[in-house]
Amino acid sequence: MRIPNPRRIFLYILLIFFAFVFLLPLWTDITTSFKSIHDIIYTIPVEPPLSPTIEPLITAFNIMERPLLNSLTFTAVATLFSCLLGSINGYALTKIRFRGANTMFLLFSIGIFLPYQAVLVPLVLTMSRLGLYNSIGGLILTHTTYGITITTLLFRNFYGLIPDSLIMAAKTDGAGTWTIYRRIILPLSLLPFVVVAVLQFTSIWNDFLFGVTLARGSEAMPASVALANLKGTTEVNWNVQMAGALWYALPVLIIYLVLGKYLIRGYMAGAIKG
Amino acid sequence: MVSITLENLTKMYGNTIAVKDVNLQIKDKEFFVFLGPSGCGKTTTLLAIAGLIKADAGEIWIGDELVTSAEKGIHKPPQERGIAMVFQDYAIYPHMTVFDNIAFPLTISKVKKDEIKERVKKTAELLGISQLLNRKPRQLSGGQRQRVALGRAIVRRPKVFLMDEPLANLDAKLRVQTRTELKKLQLELGVTTVYVTHDQVEAMTMADKIMVLRDGLVEQIGTPDDLYNHPSNTFVAGFIGSPEMNFIDCTLVEEREKLCLDAKEFKISLPAETFPKLKSYIGEEVIMGIRPEDIYESKSVKGTTQDNAVKMTLDLIEPVGPFLLLHLRAGRIPFVATVKQTRAKLGQEVVMEMDFDKIHIFDKKTAKAIL
Numbered sequence: 001m002r003i004p005n006p007r008r009i010f011l012y013i014l015l016i017f018f019a020f021v022f023l024l025p026l027w028t029d030i031t032t033s034f035k036s037i038h039d040i041i042y043t044i045p046v047e048p049p050l051s052p053t054i055e056p057l058i059t060a061f062n063i064m065e066r067p068l069l070n071s072l073t074f075t076a077v078a079t080l081f082s083c084l085l086g087s088i089n090g091y092a093l094t095k096i097r098f099r100g101a102n103t104m105f106l107l108f109s110i111g112i113f114l115p116y117q118a119v120l121v122p123l124v125l126t127m128s129r130l131g132l133y134n135s136i137g138g139l140i141l142t143h144t145t146y147g148i149t150i151t152t153l154l155f156r157n158f159y160g161l162i163p164d165s166l167i168m169a170a171k172t173d174g175a176g177t178w179t180i181y182r183r184i185i186l187p188l189s190l191l192p193f194v195v196v197a198v199l200q201f202t203s204i205w206n207d208f209l210f211g212v213t214l215a216r217g218s219e220a221m222p223a224s225v226a227l228a229n230l231k232g233t234t235e236v237n238w239n240v241q242m243a244g245a246l247w248y249a250l251p252v253l254i255i256y257l258v259l260g261k262y263l264i265r266g267y268m269a270g271a272i273k274g
Numbered sequence: 275m276v277s278i279t280l281e282n283l284t285k286m287y288g289n290t291i292a293v294k295d296v297n298l299q300i301k302d303k304e305f306f307v308f309l310g311p312s313g314c315g316k317t318t319t320l321l322a323i324a325g326l327i328k329a330d331a332g333e334i335w336i337g338d339e340l341v342t343s344a345e346k347g348i349h350k351p352p353q354e355r356g357i358a359m360v361f362q363d364y365a366i367y368p369h370m371t372v373f374d375n376i377a378f379p380l381t382i383s384k385v386k387k388d389e390i391k392e393r394v395k396k397t398a399e400l401l402g403i404s405q406l407l408n409r410k411p412r413q414l415s416g417g418q419r420q421r422v423a424l425g426r427a428i429v430r431r432p433k434v435f436l437m438d439e440p441l442a443n444l445d446a447k448l449r450v451q452t453r454t455e456l457k458k459l460q461l462e463l464g465v466t467t468v469y470v471t472h473d474q475v476e477a478m479t480m481a482d483k484i485m486v487l488r489d490g491l492v493e494q495i496g497t498p499d500d501l502y503n504h505p506s507n508t509f510v511a512g513f514i515g516s517p518e519m520n521f522i523d524c525t526l527v528e529e530r531e532k533l534c535l536d537a538k539e540f541k542i543s544l545p546a547e548t549f550p551k552l553k554s555y556i557g558e559e560v561i562m563g564i565r566p567e568d569i570y571e572s573k574s575v576k577g578t579t580q581d582n583a584v585k586m587t588l589d590l591i592e593p594v595g596p597f598l599l600l601h602l603r604a605g606r607i608p609f610v611a612t613v614k615q616t617r618a619k620l621g622q623e624v625v626m627e628m629d630f631d632k633i634h635i636f637d638k639k640t641a642k643a644i645l
Contacts, residue, residue, distance in 0.1 A: 165365035168326050173379035173426070174353035183378075187369040 032242035056239035067226035078143035079200045086151020094159040111149030134218040143204045158192040194262040275302045276433040276466045283332035291490040292318040308470045309477040310487035316470045325352040358427035362439040364419045366411050373407040376425040397429045435467040508641040522562045526555045539605025543581040563634035569611035572625040582628045
């Protein structure tokens with residue numbers, strides 16, 4: 001038998017340890033979600049439930065159903081819009097060298113570093129004037145606008161790798177600005193689309209501040225806010241909270257599982273030039 | 275009839291001159307090469323003809339149509355100029371099959387499906403890539419990609435081909451082979467072609483006419499023969515021809531009724547008929563230029579008494595196959611000569627003769643040719 005390299009063994013032990021540390025909270029969340037209040041008192045969090053029950057999951061889902069749907073709706077739409085606009089911006093900034101393109105890009109970049117808190121008051125005022133306060137539409141608009149900055153940056157960097165000669169060739173072939181975008185740029189950016197969309201989806205889904213400011217306690221309440229509301233004021237239902245967290249984590253988890261391989265390929269795309 | 279005329283074409287990038295005051299006339303069916311080192315403005319000029327960049331001054335005519343005029347504010351978009359372009363990196367669309375790549379210009383201009391099929395098929399046959407039509411570009415070799423790019427250019431039946439170093443990314447053997455094919459294809463199709471390259475061999479072998487550029491300025495326009503035998507300045511003389519022309523700093527002096535080139539280490543007297551052209555330069559510093567093949571071993575035993583003979587020491591012999599490259603030295607002045615054969619040994623003194631008819635004399639101050 002081949003004797004494994006001791007350094008390799010050490011590396012594996014280290015990796016397993018860190019994986020364990022990272023997975024522990026998820027494990028705790030899962031075990032607690034299946035416990036009754038009785039089990040929570042008589043077992044420590046990492047222990048499996050004595051008599052498993054799906055009661056907490058059902059309770060949490062009943063409370064979270066509407067907010068989860070809200071979140072899914074505005075996250076999906078805002079992700080789509082911010083990616084599409086970011087892609088168009090990135091194309092314009094790299095391949096149509098218009099006057100002031102660099103200044104424009106600088107302004108976009110500043111947007112990335114704009115702290116959320118700084119825009120809250122004007123944001124609420126603007127949204128209520130537009131009649132979009134406490135509405136899904138308002139959340140879509142806010143997240144799309146806020147997302148454009150980062151998506152523009154990411155797409156711009158990717159499109160920088162597409163050789164200009166490709167655009168010039170398409171131009172001499174008779175393609176206009178939009179045809180080039182539709183027939184050349186868009187088909188070439190499927191991978192970055194996946195990467196940027198996953199990033200955007202996660203960040204919009206996880207947002208709490210905009211949600212709580214723009215749609216607290218309304219029909220349009222996002223799941224992140226509803227989850228926070230689960231904690232209650234007089235009693236602490238650990239199991240329902242944990243079950244809620246599980247429901248809340250599910251969509252992002254699924255997305256990462258399904259698109260994981262594209263994500264890694266997308267991250268690598270810049271490294272190897274075709 | 276598709277001629278191309280450039281008048282005072284100028285393009286700036288910020289404060290840097292990319293090309294300045296280019297004037298030239300490309301005739302119908304001509305294979306015209308822009309030649310020069312990188313950054314000389316050859317590609318810029320090509321892109322201006324293509325309409326992919328805007329000129330800052332000057333006019334461009336394709337046929338009898340004014341397509342660019344900075345003064346009159348005319349700038350026709352590339353697709354309205356009847357041009358097709360081939361790029362150095364081929365610029366074929368990576369997500370499309372070979373068929374779709376070649377068909378792309380036709381689909382854009384909404385040609386009927388049947389006709390597209392027919393034309394793509396014919397083009398692929400012409401280029402010998404019929405069996406590749408369903409492949410994606412990443413499954414193709416460099417040479418095949420190059421053909422696809424060519425196919426995409428041919429399929430539109432353009433009035434003018436514009437080619438930007440289309441062979442530069444091919445390996446040496448394939449480059450020579452494709453060079454010949456490309457030239458044949460151009461003759462067959464009879465399409466006016468503008469071709470950009472930094473490779474003087476490519477330019478000399480393919481071109482009907484060459485424009486040599488340096489730092490955005492036109493150095494010389496002429497046939498390959500003109501450029502080789504009558505370079506108008508030291509730059510063109512040095513750029514064209516391999517091995518490079520020998521340049522020797524000399525002073526033009528008059529001695530015993532004869533004009534002499536005095537290079538300090540040696541002296542050669544020039545034939546009498548050169549006198550009228552050179553007399554105003556007597557006493558001035560000039561540069562003598564002589565191509566390696568115009569220097570040969572003296573057959574006469576008398577040696578240096580001849581007007582055109584110089585005693586040199588043989589430093590090195592490089593066999594190149596069809597000829598030998600002799601590295602010689604007259605005193606401290608190095609010479610390179612190409613000869614068929616030699617009996618001389620390394621370190622020996624040899625008497626070399628220079629072909630008077632092939633001697634070039636340049637003004638040292640302006641680098642322009644006098645003779």
